[in-house]
Amino acid sequence: MDSYTQKGGSPNFPVLTKDGRIVSSLAESQVLEKLPVAAFDYVFVDPAICEDAKNWLLTNRKEIIAFKGEVE
Secondary structure (H helix, E strand, C coil): CEEEECCCCCCCCEEECCCCCEEEHHHHCHHHHCCCCCEEEECCCCHHHHHHHHHHHHHHHHHHHCCCCCCC
16 A cells, blocks of 8 residues: 655646736635645555455445545
8 A cells, every 4th residue: 555645735836817917826716725635545456365455445445535634
């Protein structure tokens, strides 16, 4: 099992407005300011233990997919 949690804050990049100004993406979008932190988990299984892995998944599924909040 391997995990990745996004580091840093909301994506901040330059945006060209209709009137030609260049502004921060966060200044233009309330949605971007409130994006949740991205987190990914991977489970890699050797085919030789596939049945054991299925049983492990059934036992641990709720814990694996539970939202754990922001990790510091």
